[in-house]
Amino acid sequence: MSELLITLLTIGLVVAAIPGVCNYLILLERKMAAWMQDRVGPNRVGPYGLFQPLADGLKLLLKEEVIPKHVDRTLFVLAPMISVFTTILALAVVPFGPVEDAPSWLRFIIAPGIDIGLVFIFAITSLAVYGIILGGWSSNNKYSALGSMRASAQVVSYEIPLGMSVVGIALLSGTLNLENILTQQAQGGILAWNIWVQPLACLLFFTSSLAEANRLPFDLAECEQELVGGWHTEYSALKWALFFLGEYTHVITISFLTSIVFFGGWHFPGIAEPDSAYMFAWLVKLLVLLTKVFICILLIMMLRWTIPRFRFDQLMELAWKVMIPLGLVNVVMVMFVQQFQLSRLWLVAGSVSIFAAWGFLSATAKRAHLSGGKKRPATHTTGHGHGAHAAGHGAGGH
Amino acid sequence: MAKREKSVMYVEEPEIGFWEATFVPAIVEGLRTTMKHLVSRETVTEQYPEQKPDLPLHYRGVHRLNRDEKDRVKCVACMLCATACPAHCITIEAAPAPKDWPDRDKFPQTFELDELRCIYCGMCEEACPVDAIELTHIYDLTGQTRDELLYTKDKLLNVFDKTRDNPRDPVRTGRGVLGPASEFQALPTLGPATQVATSDRSAKIGTAGVIESGTGNVTDGGARS
Amino acid sequence: MMEWIQNHPLALGGLVVWAAGLLWLMPGSHVKVSRPVVPGLILSAVGIVLLCLSVGKPQPEFADEVLFWLFGGGSLICGVLMITSRNPAYGALWFALATLCTCGLFLLRSAPFLAAATVIVYAGAVIVTFLFVIMLAQQSGAVAYDQKSSHSVIAILASFVLLGGIAMAIQSQGEQPEPISADQAPAGNPLSIATAEQPVGQLKGLGKSLFGDYLFAVELAGTLLLIASVGAIAIAPRREQGTL
Numbered sequence A: 001m002s003e004l005l006i007t008l009l010t011i012g013l014v015v016a017a018i019p020g021v022c023n024y025l026i027l028l029e030r031k032m033a034a035w036m037q038d039r040v041g042p043n044r045v046g047p048y049g050l051f052q053p054l055a056d057g058l059k060l061l062l063k064e065e066v067i068p069k070h071v072d073r074t075l076f077v078l079a080p081m082i083s084v085f086t087t088i089l090a091l092a093v094v095p096f097g098p099v100e101d102a103p104s105w106l107r108f109i110i111a112p113g114i115d116i117g118l119v120f121i122f123a124i125t126s127l128a129v130y131g132i133i134l135g136g137w138s139s140n141n142k143y144s145a146l147g148s149m150r151a152s153a154q155v156v157s158y159e160i161p162l163g164m165s166v167v168g169i170a171l172l173s174g175t176l177n178l179e180n181i182l183t184q185q186a187q188g189g190i191l192a193w194n195i196w197v198q199p200l201a202c203l204l205f206f207t208s209s210l211a212e213a214n215r216l217p218f219d220l221a222e223c224e225q226e227l228v229g230g231w232h233t234e235y236s237a238l239k240w241a242l243f244f245l246g247e248y249t250h251v252i253t254i255s256f257l258t259s260i261v262f263f264g265g266w267h268f269p270g271i272a273e274p275d276s277a278y279m280f281a282w283l284v285k286l287l288v289l290l291t292k293v294f295i296c297i298l299l300i301m302m303l304r305w306t307i308p309r310f311r312f313d314q315l316m317e318l319a320w321k322v323m324i325p326l327g328l329v330n331v332v333m334v335m336f337v338q339q340f341q342l343s344r345l346w347l348v349a350g351s352v353s354i355f356a357a358w359g360f361l362s363a364t365a366k367r368a369h370l371s372g373g374k375k376r377p378a379t380h381t382t383g384h385g386h387g388a389h390a391a392g393h394g395a396g397g398h
Numbered sequence B: 001m002a003k004r005e006k007s008v009m010y011v012e013e014p015e016i017g018f019w020e021a022t023f024v025p026a027i028v029e030g031l032r033t034t035m036k037h038l039v040s041r042e043t044v045t046e047q048y049p050e051q052k053p054d055l056p057l058h059y060r061g062v063h064r065l066n067r068d069e070k071d072r073v074k075c076v077a078c079m080l081c082a083t084a085c086p087a088h089c090i091t092i093e094a095a096p097a098p099k100d101w102p103d104r105d106k107f108p109q110t111f112e113l114d115e116l117r118c119i120y121c122g123m124c125e126e127a128c129p130v131d132a133i134e135l136t137h138i139y140d141l142t143g144q145t146r147d148e149l150l151y152t153k154d155k156l157l158n159v160f161d162k163t164r165d166n167p168r169d170p171v172r173t174g175r176g177v178l179g180p181a182s183e184f185q186a187l188p189t190l191g192p193a194t195q196v197a198t199s200d201r202s203a204k205i206g207t208a209g210v211i212e213s214g215t216g217n218v219t220d221g222g223a224r225s
Numbered sequence C: 001m002m003e004w005i006q007n008h009p010l011a012l013g014g015l016v017v018w019a020a021g022l023l024w025l026m027p028g029s030h031v032k033v034s035r036p037v038v039p040g041l042i043l044s045a046v047g048i049v050l051l052c053l054s055v056g057k058p059q060p061e062f063a064d065e066v067l068f069w070l071f072g073g074g075s076l077i078c079g080v081l082m083i084t085s086r087n088p089a090y091g092a093l094w095f096a097l098a099t100l101c102t103c104g105l106f107l108l109r110s111a112p113f114l115a116a117a118t119v120i121v122y123a124g125a126v127i128v129t130f131l132f133v134i135m136l137a138q139q140s141g142a143v144a145y146d147q148k149s150s151h152s153v154i155a156i157l158a159s160f161v162l163l164g165g166i167a168m169a170i171q172s173q174g175e176q177p178e179p180i181s182a183d184q185a186p187a188g189n190p191l192s193i194a195t196a197e198q199p200v201g202q203l204k205g206l207g208k209s210l211f212g213d214y215l216f217a218v219e220l221a222g223t224l225l226l227i228a229s230v231g232a233i234a235i236a237p238r239r240e241q242g243t244l
Helices: A003-036 A052-062 A073-093 A117-138 A142-173 A178-188 A199-212 A237-262 A281-306 A312-339 A345-375 A386-397 B002-007 B018-022 B024-039 B080-084 B123-127 B153-163 B217-224 C002-007 C009-025 C038-055 C062-084 C088-108 C112-137 C152-172 C203-213 C215-235
Strands: B063-065 B090-096 B106-114 B133-135
Touching: A003 A052, A003 A073, A003 A237, A003 A281, A003 B024, A052 A237, A073 A117, A073 A237, A117 A142, A117 A178, A117 A199, A117 A237, A117 C088, A117 C112, A142 A178, A142 A199, A142 A237, A142 A312, A142 C112, A178 A237, A199 A237, A199 A312, A199 A345, A237 A281, A281 B024, A312 A345, A345 B018, B018 B024, B063 B153, B080 B090, B080 B123, B106 B153, B123 B133, C009 C038, C009 C062, C009 C152, C038 C062, C062 C088, C088 C112, C112 C203, C203 C215
Parallel strands: none
Antiparallel strands: B063 B133, B090 B106
């Protein structure tokens, strides 16, 4: 079969699968949210609510498309398209199966052999924020504008730790190509998974990609309690749905990247080895990879109901004061190990000790901050805590 | 000031230790909690159409007009409910009571209650001197037109017939006997319940405490000044 | 230089015509009365075509040719729209689009890393920051001073002198610029360091070039940026508790 046909088939498969998968992920998320809150979740449409996504999709298709009079029409219509287009485009270089063992009629990656795979993904996903910014700006609504301003600041900040976290991986594997990163891990066995040598980078990567995707606990751009709906306040029907299709596609991309870069991709000892030669080995490898991705998605969904949303200054503090320094130190550590040809075990010890040192530093800083407040005389009248306390007692005593 | 200070409790900000600063125990603890709920399948959800809700006894639903023991409408058309109603949803047209109803002067010729305007506050029930209007436990009130939900006397009496035997909707007050107001031989002197300054607009109105919307002194005075 | 002008009257004419068209399109000081757009557009288009005709031909392959004209023309048109649009937010968006088109050109010249890095830095960060500032400053429509261009004559003169210089430099390298990945690039060209196995557009070649041949320049640029960011932090206003 010709190369062109296979490419078209793969593109068609991905583009067709994404909306369906996203629909059912939304059902799963609603179910999980319900279970975590001791509820039942959607259970009316079809057995166990399995046809709920179809009903939702139909509803969103048939709903009235409201375009308010005060919006900037062109950008208002364009914004959801950008959101979906960029997130799906990022999937082009993600291998979603065992690329080498693929059957002849299918290829598990749309664009194979891209030298700059990871950088490409970061470049494209950094464009995804345009959907949010333009949507918020063109809505001509203060809540939307506030939401999109938060989104722009957040994405620009979190791009740095995101890029920094994979620099270590790139140095260790000597490539940015996702297929090569995966193959190296698979050939080295389970101990070659990058999670063992770069646990800190994995943590940073996962956290900052959540922030990039605007997922909880970092969904400051749409936080309902303060901003009505944030950047999508004025959106309705299919345009609104497109925004969320984009967000869920982003979640899928994150999960694929985390599984491939840090958890060995389709490799699992005993089941899916690079030299597995039994029939349908490609199917087993595909299933292993998809299971890892699914677990990652489940974790993301659980985190949504576990960690409360950050305050905006906390969000910025986390990016600039915690994650960027940690990422930088991690990169320097990897450089040391590579330069002096040290054992990779040093990386494990280094990651743990960097994390511990940061925890110690931050605890010390917090304690110093608190005791600093104690020493300060009660000059600031509006302040709460010890100063006001002492002043109050003085007034009460006399 | 001093008193208020005593009622204020100051809380010390807890010390941040090493583990708290790394966030790790907090996140693990949180994940454990969510996981616990995720795995345990006890739900608090009520499957509504199949499983009816267990409403509290003081629930305020659709109104009914009570009947007395002779199956006559208990209402004496005193207009207290219409007056008390904050939503102005009750319209009563009174007529002289039939000759064979010796215990009252008036009875409601028509009694209309707009269930769509009603805010279900229960003030009519509080105001009624003869316990004629009551709120029942019927909560699933639906209709396809506005007229359907404009409850007339017949409909309201019908609600009584449907709910009188329901243990959740007992005839709560008076048990079918007319209330104490029906036994008054002479009316007490009319006057405002409290002292009202003569400049107050409510003192200028014929009936103390009743401000009719759209007519009379109130709106005109407002427009002139 | 005079020689080059005499040899390429077409290029000079194109530059002049394009500059005139652009000057016509620039939002002037009279915000209320806007000039008709068509003559400026026609002048610019004629100038662009003349310049492109004189500077050189694109690659012979059909797909390459289509893409080249798409990206090249797109970046020029977006650039013109960027400096002529009255709404600063639209200006920023056209800038983003022009950047993306330029990245497309980088890709055509088989420099994918450069393209991706440009997207991240310019489209993903710099223009997002522009938009952020524009949104902060312009909650209720554009203000008058943002709708007109100041010093448009000087700006156009300077930029077109630069453009002419670039065109001259390109042509003095030969009528047909060599593709970057080719290993027979002329000596003296800094790109000649790349070899066939490690073209400078690819990751390895780029890394070797940056941190081997141009280490001093890279370090210098890095130090400059560090100084700039330290300076920015030093300038930022401070209050008693924390910054801002």
